[in-house]
Amino acid sequence: MSALRVRPVADADLPAIRDIYNHYVRTSTVTYDEIESTEEDWAQKSAKIAAAGIPFLVAETDAGDVLGYALGQPWSPKSAYRFTIENSIYLAPSAAGRGIGRALLAEFLDACRSAGLRQVIAVIADRGADASIALHRKAGFVDVGRLTDVGEKFGESQGVFFLQKSLPFDRLRDPAIKGSGA
Numbered sequence: 001m002s003a004l005r006v007r008p009v010a011d012a013d014l015p016a017i018r019d020i021y022n023h024y025v026r027t028s029t030v031t032y033d034e035i036e037s038t039e040e041d042w043a044q045k046s047a048k049i050a051a052a053g054i055p056f057l058v059a060e061t062d063a064g065d066v067l068g069y070a071l072g073q074p075w076s077p078k079s080a081y082r083f084t085i086e087n088s089i090y091l092a093p094s095a096a097g098r099g100i101g102r103a104l105l106a107e108f109l110d111a112c113r114s115a116g117l118r119q120v121i122a123v124i125a126d127r128g129a130d131a132s133i134a135l136h137r138k139a140g141f142v143d144v145g146r147l148t149d150v151g152e153k154f155g156e157s158q159g160v161f162f163l164q165k166s167l168p169f170d171r172l173r174d175p176a177i178k179g180s181g182a
Contacts, residue, residue, distance in 0.1 A: 003062040004100060006107040009069065013058050014042040016066035020092050029158055030090075030129045032151045049073060054085055055111035059095075059104045067095040070108035075121055083118040089132070101135050109139065113167050120167065126159035133161060141165040 009017070022036040049056045049071055056071040068091035075084040087108065091101055112120055122136045126146065137143075141163035148159040 004059055004067070004103055005062065006057055006059050006104055009046060009056040009058050009071075011043070011046070013060075013066050013069070014039050014046065016092075017058070017069050018042050020066070020068065020090050023093060024090060028128055029153050029156075030125050030132065032125070032153055032158060034153060045071075045073075053115055054117070055108055055115060057104065057108050057111060059091075059100050067092050067100050068104055070104045072108075072112065072117070072120065075119075083116065084121065085112070085117055085119070086121050086123055087112075089135075096131070101131075102138070105135060105139050109165070109167065113169075116169065118167050118169055120165045122161075122163040122165075124161045124163065126161055133163070136163045136165075139165065 018037055018039050018041075021031070021033075021042075024031050025033045025036050046056060052074055054072040054074070056069070058069045059067045061067065068089065070087065070089040072085035072087050075081045075086050089101060089105055089108070091104075095101075109120065120141075121144075122132075122141055124132050124136065126148070142165070143161065144164045145162040146159060147162075149157040150160060151158040
């Protein structure tokens with residue numbers, strides 16, 4: 001394997017990201033999207049994520065080939081949830097089983113800490129995503145719930161697992177609590 005580099009997303013990465021994601025839309029239940037996304041969809045999503053100050057990273061070879069990505073999105077539009085995100089991580093099919101997901105998730109969680117985020121929630125399909133569940137558990141995520149039969153894809157009912165990771169933060173330096181007597 002050539003050297004792996006994890007870095008913030010760039011506009012030039014969006015076609016590769018679209019292709020990686022659309023592979024899973026077409027072939028699996030790890031995403032419940034049923035319609036393939038466009039490069040414009042990804043440009044809009046990237047802009048929203050950047051505006052929210054949430055990490056969006058790619059893993060690439062030293063030759064510049066995108067092998068996967070990790071991103072966060074707001075958990076809820078309500079302001080009380082501003083320090084909580086939902087994460088997504090997808091790898092090119094050729095990148096599976098090579099430690100790339102582990103490296104990408106580790107860098108992503110470090111970027112989340114640096115961004116002042118406190119909670120990361122993984123919403124993972126209850127079928128066909130054993131590797132993702134194992135990856136998140138190894139990274140310190142804990143199981144916090146499960147919903148059954150909440151979606152349907154390929155003519156079958158689908159459910160989701162919820163895993164959560166708390167990120168350390170300094171309450172005394174946190175601007176959201178400053179002056180609250182905490």
